Amino acid sequence: MVALTGRPDGPPLVPPGRAATVAAKLADRFAAVTGVQVDGAQILAERAAFTGHRRRGAMAAGGACRLLPTADGWAAVSCARPDDPALLGALVGEGVGSDPWPALTRWLREHTGAELAQRAELLSIAAAPVTPVTPVALITPMTSITPMALVDPLTLVAPAAPVVRHGLTRPLAGRLVADFSALWAGPLCAHLLGLAGARVVKVETPDRPDGARSGNAAFYRLLHAGHRSVTLDPRTSGGRAEMAALVRAADIVIESSRPRALARFGLDAEAAAATGTTWVSITAYGRASDRVGFGDDVAAGAGLVARDADGLPVFVGDAIADPLTGLTAAAAAACAPAGGALLDIAMSHVVAATLDPARPDPASSAKPSLAARRDGDGWLVEGAGRAVPVAPPRRVSRARH
Numbered sequence: 001m002v003a004l005t006g007r008p009d010g011p012p013l014v015p016p017g018r019a020a021t022v023a024a025k026l027a028d029r030f031a032a033v034t035g036v037q038v039d040g041a042q043i044l045a046e047r048a049a050f051t052g053h054r055r056r057g058a059m060a061a062g063g064a065c066r067l068l069p070t071a072d073g074w075a076a077v078s079c080a081r082p083d084d085p086a087l088l089g090a091l092v093g094e095g096v097g098s099d100p101w102p103a104l105t106r107w108l109r110e111h112t113g114a115e116l117a118q119r120a121e122l123l124s125i126a127a128a129p130v131t132p133v134t135p136v137a138l139i140t141p142m143t144s145i146t147p148m149a150l151v152d153p154l155t156l157v158a159p160a161a162p163v164v165r166h167g168l169t170r171p172l173a174g175r176l177v178a179d180f181s182a183l184w185a186g187p188l189c190a191h192l193l194g195l196a197g198a199r200v201v202k203v204e205t206p207d208r209p210d211g212a213r214s215g216n217a218a219f220y221r222l223l224h225a226g227h228r229s230v231t232l233d234p235r236t237s238g239g240r241a242e243m244a245a246l247v248r249a250a251d252i253v254i255e256s257s258r259p260r261a262l263a264r265f266g267l268d269a270e271a272a273a274a275t276g277t278t279w280v281s282i283t284a285y286g287r288a289s290d291r292v293g294f295g296d297d298v299a300a301g302a303g304l305v306a307r308d309a310d311g312l313p314v315f316v317g318d319a320i321a322d323p324l325t326g327l328t329a330a331a332a333a334a335c336a337p338a339g340g341a342l343l344d345i346a347m348s349h350v351v352a353a354t355l356d357p358a359r360p361d362p363a364s365s366a367k368p369s370l371a372a373r374r375d376g377d378g379w380l381v382e383g384a385g386r387a388v389p390v391a392p393p394r395r396v397s398r399a400r401h
Contacts, residue, residue, distance in 0.1 A: 070109070251278065272340075
């Protein structure tokens with residue numbers, strides 16, 4: 001993660017917070033329940049090992065998101081989907097063609113982060129002001145569901161959070177997982193559950209295949225190897241019936257859609273959880289929000305940014321909210337009670353839980369982040385009385401349990 005943080009022509013920077021530590025603890029929690037060992041900290045930067053992404057400062061490692069100044073601070077704006085240039089043109093009120101960045105940059109300098117957030121929500125644009133860090137609940141329980149348990153996989157590193165203990169978890173081996181998610185966070189959760197012996201069925205629709213299919217093929221195969229893949233059309237009665245049958249049969253459902261979208265498919269998360277299903281709902285800002293977001297803009301919006309030598313914000317890692325959320329979701333699903341649960345996992349909350357609100361706020365502080373120093377062909381970071389090498393992103397093969 002450090003290797004992916006900083007300006008391309010400058011040293012790697014040490015991000016604020018405890019993202020790598022949290023990821024390692026989540027992996028330990030998952031291993032304790034399933035017996036599957038993974039390197040949580042390494043997973044945070046794993047995609048870059050496949051794609052070759054490197055640190056790019058105020059441009060995200062993947063190139064689709066940028067940090068731009070607003071009238072009252074900074075904001076992260078993504079332009080990753082084919083329709084995004086037109087949507088960003090609607091946001092600024094002018095035609096932008098295929099390159100929205102010049103017009104957007106001008107507009108943001110004259111408008112506040114709050115104005116951006118309001119317009120972005122109305123237009124379903126992935127954008128957020130870089131906001132102060134505040135304490136949040138990592139996983140929100142849907143209280144209408146009984147029996148229900150709030151599973152907090154960060155208990156080991158967030159002792160102030162409420163702790164709910166139970167002994168009703170079920171082994172994952174042989175359990176059926178219906179994965180309706182896409183991109184990185186949800187598929188990573190499904191991948192980890194599959195390593196623990198679950199049977200995973202990946203579901204796509206004809207008009208909305210997983211966007212990750214057009215990305216790095218080897219990384220896609222890593223996340224989906226051994227999974228069955230089906231395409232179901234919710235616009236037809238037969239497709240809806242097949243979806244409903246799969247959900248009824250599933251022990252765990254993973255999805256990353258807003259509730260209203262699921263309703264159009266005829267799927268009811270609350271009803272499924274009430275009948276014993278573990279329903280993992282992964283969204284940018286929670287099921288109650290209509291805001292959309294991707295890993296880079298969500299992380300920066302939650303306050304996870306580093307500062308260069310001039311005190312200017314730069315992105316941390318590569319879409320870091322995605323792998324953090326995938327690890328969180330897998331740990332939560334593995335610890336879920338046998339009686340059913342609806343886990344409302346907001347990516348923004350997951351990121352914020354790795355930041356310490358008692359410390360100086362990285363979103364508002366202009367203090368530069370700790371920089372690595374050059375050591376031959378590599379970099380070293382000084383900490384705790386010793387120098388630690390900055391590890392580049394690397395691929396790790398993983399075998400099914």
